[in-house]
Amino acid sequence: xxxxxxxxxxxxxxxxxxxxxxxxxAGAQESPTPxxxxxxxxxxxxxxYARFDRASSIxxxxxxxxxxxxxxxxxxxxxxxxxxxxxxxxxxxxxxxxTFGDPSKGDTTFILANQQPVTLVDVGxxxxxxxxxxxxxxxxxxxxxxxxxYLDPQQSNDSRRYTHLSTMVGxxxxxxxxxxxxxxxxxxxxxxxxxxxxxxNPADIRFQNxxxxxDLPAPPENKSVLxxxxxxxxxxxxxxxxxxxxxxxxx
Amino acid sequence: xxxxxxxRRSASRAGAALGLLAAAGAAACDDGRTVxxxxxxxxxxxxxxxxxxxxxxxxxxxxxHTATDSSVTLLVQGIERLAGTAVYQVWLxxxxxxxxxxxxxxxxxxxxxxVFTSLGDLKPDTVPVGAAATASSFxxxxxxxxxxxxxxxxxxxxxxxxxxxxxxxxxxxxAAAQPGDSRPLWATYTPTIEPKALTFGRWDxxxxxxxxxxxxxxxxxxxxxxxxxxxxSSLSRPPVGYYYATYVIRxxxxxxxxxxxxxxxxxxxxxxxxLRSADSSSVHPVVQAKSIVAxxxxxxARTATSGLNAGPTPYKxxxxxxxxxxNKHGDEQKASPSVIxxxxxxxxxxxxxxx
Numbered sequence: 001x002x003x004x005x006x007x008x009x010x011x012x013x014x015x016x017x018x019x020x021x022x023x024x025x026a027g028a029q030e031s032p033t034p035x036x037x038x039x040x041x042x043x044x045x046x047x048x049y050a051r052f053d054r055a056s057s058i059x060x061x062x063x064x065x066x067x068x069x070x071x072x073x074x075x076x077x078x079x080x081x082x083x084x085x086x087x088x089x090x091x092x093x094x095x096x097x098x099t100f101g102d103p104s105k106g107d108t109t110f111i112l113a114n115q116q117p118v119t120l121v122d123v124g125x126x127x128x129x130x131x132x133x134x135x136x137x138x139x140x141x142x143x144x145x146x147x148x149x150y151l152d153p154q155q156s157n158d159s160r161r162y163t164h165l166s167t168m169v170g171x172x173x174x175x176x177x178x179x180x181x182x183x184x185x186x187x188x189x190x191x192x193x194x195x196x197x198x199x200x201n202p203a204d205i206r207f208q209n210x211x212x213x214x215d216l217p218a219p220p221e222n223k224s225v226l227x228x229x230x231x232x233x234x235x236x237x238x239x240x241x242x243x244x245x246x247x248x249x250x251x
Numbered sequence: 252x253x254x255x256x257x258x259r260r261s262a263s264r265a266g267a268a269l270g271l272l273a274a275a276g277a278a279a280c281d282d283g284r285t286v287x288x289x290x291x292x293x294x295x296x297x298x299x300x301x302x303x304x305x306x307x308x309x310x311x312x313x314x315x316h317t318a319t320d321s322s323v324t325l326l327v328q329g330i331e332r333l334a335g336t337a338v339y340q341v342w343l344x345x346x347x348x349x350x351x352x353x354x355x356x357x358x359x360x361x362x363x364x365x366v367f368t369s370l371g372d373l374k375p376d377t378v379p380v381g382a383a384a385t386a387s388s389f390x391x392x393x394x395x396x397x398x399x400x401x402x403x404x405x406x407x408x409x410x411x412x413x414x415x416x417x418x419x420x421x422x423x424x425x426a427a428a429q430p431g432d433s434r435p436l437w438a439t440y441t442p443t444i445e446p447k448a449l450t451f452g453r454w455d456x457x458x459x460x461x462x463x464x465x466x467x468x469x470x471x472x473x474x475x476x477x478x479x480x481x482x483x484s485s486l487s488r489p490p491v492g493y494y495y496a497t498y499v500i501r502x503x504x505x506x507x508x509x510x511x512x513x514x515x516x517x518x519x520x521x522x523x524x525x526l527r528s529a530d531s532s533s534v535h536p537v538v539q540a541k542s543i544v545a546x547x548x549x550x551x552a553r554t555a556t557s558g559l560n561a562g563p564t565p566y567k568x569x570x571x572x573x574x575x576x577x578n579k580h581g582d583e584q585k586a587s588p589s590v591i592x593x594x595x596x597x598x599x600x601x602x603x604x605x606x
Contacts, residue, residue, distance in 0.1 A: 091289055099297070106298040106597035109473065116285035155285035202285055212295065214522070214549075215478050 040071045040238060041079075044184055048232025050085050055223040057094070057197040058118060061087030065232065067126060074132045081143060083122040083190070083230075091115035093219040094201045097209040111209050111216070116202045119150040122166050122190065130174060137174040143167065147192055155202040164194030174236060184234040192226040295475035300483070300572055300594035304466025306394060307576065307589045312417050312438040313446040315403075322403035323411040325354070327419065327436065327449070328363070330578075331587040332392035336424040337580035340388045341400055343407070346415030346439050348456035351430065353387040354417065356402035360391045388425045392581075394588035412442045418454055421492050421580055432531070433492025433579075453490045462541070464490050466591045470546070470574070474566055474600045477553050481572075483517065483546035483592065488538065489576055494527040496577045497548050498586040499558075499596075502570035509568055511586050512558030517546040517574070527579075546574075564603040569596045 046065040052058040063085035069077035091113030101107030124145015130137050147166040153159050170188030177183070197220070209216070310327035325341060333339065341354040361377035368374050377397055385406060391398050402411045419436035420427075434454040438447045452463040470483035481497060489495060497514035517526045519535035526546060529538045537545045552565030559565040576589040 091286065092291060095291055096287070106296065108599075109295045109297060109475075111291045111294065111475075112287060113289045113291040114285070114287045115289070152285045155287070202287060211473055211480060212475050212478060215475070215551075216291070 042069045042077075042236050042238045043067075044069070044234040044236045046184065046186060046232040046234030048186070048230055050087070050190070051229040051231075052087065053192075053223070053226035053228050055197060055220040056192070056195060056226050056228065057090050057200055057220065058087045058120070059090055061085050063120075063230065063232070065234070069126075069128060075129055077128045077130070079126065081122075081124055081126050081145070083120075085120045086117055087120065088117050089115045089200050089202075090219075092217050093197070094203060095209040095216060096203040096207040097211065098207065109211070111212065114202050116152040116155050116200070118152070118200065120147060121150070122147040124166060124168065126168065135176050137176065138171065139174060140169075140171040141186075141188070142169045147190075149200075151200065152202065160199075162196075162199055164192065166193070167191045170230070180238050182236040184232075184236050186230075186232045186234060188230040188232075190228040190230050192228065193224060195224055195226050197222055293476045295473045296597055296599045297471055297473045298572075298594050298597050298600075300468075300470040300472060300481075300574060300592040302467055302469070303573075303590040303593040305590070307464065307466050307591070308436055308449075308451045310436065310449040311446040312440050312449065314412065314440055314442060316412060316442050320403050320405075321410050321412045321442075322401055323354070323356075323414075323417060323440065325356075325400040325402070325417055325419075325449075326397065327400075328397045329394075329588055330392040330396070330398070331581040331589065332396070332585075333390040333421070333578065333580045334582045335580065338388035338390050338422055338425045339392075339398075340420045340422045340425065340427055340430070341402075342387075342416075342418040342420065342430060343402065343411055343414040344416040344418060348416065348418075348454075350414070351418075352407070352409075352414075354400065354402045354407065354411070355385065355387045356400045356406045357383050358386040358389055358398070358400050359383040360389070361397040361399065363395045363397050386425075388422070392588070415439050415441060417449075419449075421578065423580075431492075433490070435490050435492060451490070462488075462490060464576075466576075466589075468574070468592050470592055470594075472572055472594055472596075477551055477565060479514075479548075479550040479552075479566060481514075481546075481548040482520075483548075483574060484544065486517075486543040486546060486574075486591065488541050488543055489530045491530045492579050493530055493576050494579060495529075495543070495546065495591070496575055496583075496587075498573045498575060499569050500571040500573065501558075501568040503568065506570075510558060512569075513584065513586070514548050514550055517543070518548060520545050520547045522547055522549055530579075566596070566600050567603055569601055572596055 044067050048063055050063045051060045063083055065083040067079055067081035069079040071077045094114040096112045096114055097109050098112055099107050099109045122145060124143045126141055126143030128139050128141040130139030144167050146163055148161055148163040151160045168188055168190050172184060172186035175183045306329045308330045313324040315322040342351050343354045344351040360380040362380050364376050364378050365373050366376040389398055404410055416439050418434060420430040421433040422431050436449045436451055437454040438449045440447050450463055455461045465487050468483055468486035470481060473480045495517035499512045501509040503509055519526060519537050524535045528534050529543055537543055552559050560567040572594040573590050574592040575587040576591050577587045581587060
């Protein structure tokens with residue numbers, strides 16, 4: 001199963017790389033143009049911190065992302081994006097009870113928190129609108145795609161995966177420190193639809209805890225639409241321009 | 252600004268960004284696996300409560316038929332002492348319930364005790380309490396109380412053997428002219444049959460509508476930290492005028508009783524609906540025609556401290572867990588002698604390691 005998951009991840013990454021390469025390659029065929037000009041391309045690997053909606057029952061976790069962008073106009077770019085995160089579920093949202101001993105003579109019940117790692121992969125296409133031509137370039141972005149949630153196969157006894165629609169809105173700031181490279185600060189609302197946190201329960205229904213429910217933290221209400229807050233920093237690379245071309249244009 | 256300065260600055264910024272990415276990437280590569288054995292809070296100790304039922308209200312009717320006199324003697328025990336003006340009213344009637352009259356007779360209360368014979372052997376004995384009186388009602392009761400009412404021609408004003416039914420009802424006062432709804436004990440008799448055991452439940456003139464109480468049920472008690480939960484099942488529906496309540500007996504290390512703690516009335520599983528009225532009303536779906544399919548009690552030492560041990564071991568010295576059948580006119584601060592379910596509290600609760 002792990003190799004299967006790895007293959008899928010590699011395939012998704014390869015897809016993004018190919019599309020990104022096309023976008024970047026298209027930019028490379030253009031004559032050298034300033035950053036943000038039409039036909040230019042870029043690749044932005046990002047890393048950050050995802051604070052998932054509490055109703056997702058997934059703890060905050062770091063994530064990695066990569067996206068490619070092709071400049072449709074000096075202000076508008078379009079391209080694919082891949083986001084991967086591996087978080088842990090909240091154990092207290094999935095409590096089980098395990099009883100030891102002889103019930104007729106007295107026994108002991110342990111209430112157990114069940115947590116499992118989940119791999120979250122989001123693939124989509126995004127459109128970004130930015131203010132070009134300055135060293136500090138704010139932007140807004142939005143996109144649509146699909147997210148897949150991979151459960152722990154060891155616990156699920158199956159290579160279980162759930163895929164649903166995801167959308168995204170966000171914004172940020174591009175800090176250009178050369179014609180080819182820059183840093184991106186990015187804030188996003190990654191919106192999952194069709195979510196059901198009950199699917200993440202790693203325990204069999206027979207072991208569900210039914211006692212002391214009033215004294216235990218209540219799991220969040222199940223929601224199908226989740227808003228996840230993603231904060232990231234990325235490194236933007238524009239290979240389409242030879243080094244030194246237009247150097248200092250933004251200084 | 253020179254080309255070399257720009258290149259150095261760009262290179263350092265790029266290096267910093269890449270380093271940050273690498274660190275975040277390393278953090279994102281979580282290889283943790285599922286954990287299903289992580290205890291969440293304290294564990295709970297559980298024990299069962301099982302039917303006891305040895306002391307539900309009971310008694311006999313004995314007929315004396317001699318040439319000089321005829322009498323009916325009622326012996327009642329296992330009843331709860333009634334509070335206020337409430338009384339157990341004894342009636343005689345025809346076997347079909349017609350012709351009700353108060354069973355005026357000679358009433359004597361006894362305390363059932365254990366004495367030693369001259370040889371030092373134990374012998375159960377009955378010790379009179381107070382003087383005998385002429386009455387047809389009484390309020391005495393308790394686990395060691397025996398009440399005897401002898402009705403003869405002289406006290407009744409007629410031959411008691413002309414009747415065929417002894418009925419004990421619970422009334423607000425001794426002035427009741429007719430039996431109320433709570434009619435817990437009865438027996439029919441004929442001059443040729445003796446003695447006859449009393450039936451406990453609810454008498455009705457139509458035998459098909461009579462309800463005979465059976466002391467059954469089961470349950471499980473769980474104690475986790477400050478909270479005690481009791482889940483009971485399959486209890487008989489209480490006779491009219493009765494309800495279930497829960498008590499705990501606290502004992503010291505020498506098994507001497509320290510205190511009797513009232514937990515409260517039996518509740519429905521929702522934890523908010525009292526089943527006190529389950530004798531006469533279907534206050535909750537768990538109340539069926541002749542049974543209560545589920546009962547519940549909860550004690551939280553953080554909010555209810557009466558009778559509990561102070562400190563981190565609130566249930567220390569809890570020795571016996573009782574579900575009793577209480578008369579609605581009884582003293583709520585005293586447990587009824589009618590113990591329906593009983594459980595022995597296990598040592599980890601009664602004598603916790605943490606004092």
